[in-house]
Amino acid sequence: MKTILKLLVISIGLNAMSCTDRTAREVYTPQLPPITQTGANTFGAIINGKVMIPRNSIGYIPPGNSHYAVRYYTSSNYEEIQASDAKDGTGNIYIYIEKQSNSPEFITGNFIFQDSNGSSESSFAKGIMMTVYLKNNTSPFNKYLSLANTGSITITRNDSNVISGTFSCKLKNKDNPEDIIEVKDGRFDFNKQTINTTNFPYFP
Numbered sequence: 001m002k003t004i005l006k007l008l009v010i011s012i013g014l015n016a017m018s019c020t021d022r023t024a025r026e027v028y029t030p031q032l033p034p035i036t037q038t039g040a041n042t043f044g045a046i047i048n049g050k051v052m053i054p055r056n057s058i059g060y061i062p063p064g065n066s067h068y069a070v071r072y073y074t075s076s077n078y079e080e081i082q083a084s085d086a087k088d089g090t091g092n093i094y095i096y097i098e099k100q101s102n103s104p105e106f107i108t109g110n111f112i113f114q115d116s117n118g119s120s121e122s123s124f125a126k127g128i129m130m131t132v133y134l135k136n137n138t139s140p141f142n143k144y145l146s147l148a149n150t151g152s153i154t155i156t157r158n159d160s161n162v163i164s165g166t167f168s169c170k171l172k173n174k175d176n177p178e179d180i181i182e183v184k185d186g187r188f189d190f191n192k193q194t195i196n197t198t199n200f201p202y203f204p
Contacts, residue, residue, distance in 0.1 A: 039191035
């Protein structure tokens, strides 16, 4: 009888712990990372009042998978940043900065966003643009395009190891131009050697 009671108590305890853990995980309150210039591998922004930080999709367990929540690429022609919350779809942000022919290898400074052409691939992106994807209730996502002269991206550090900066912008819904959203308080700080293989946990 004592053994049965002991097992029952253990079972109830484990179940309570499981429920508490599950509840804690379900209450997701992301916080923006601090603005740094150290290669901390962080990214965050507020999209229409909601904090977005990168998270891998459900079931993602590296290594052995090529999908990471943040992607950064640089060339002699452009800088490209993409970050997403693949779990909740609270945002997928794509930023493209086209370099001028006389640009230095490591560009810094303030760059004004132009009208986005809606691309999220370097082969088709032009100028200095942002494209944002957000989930909605009627289709897989809405696509939002940066509006010219409503914001900018400032690259505060850029060298062979680290790129860091801040950004903000207003964007319009591709299919409903009256639907305007705002991305503000954006920040990123990447170690160029490791950001593309950095794991952003499903549960922070």
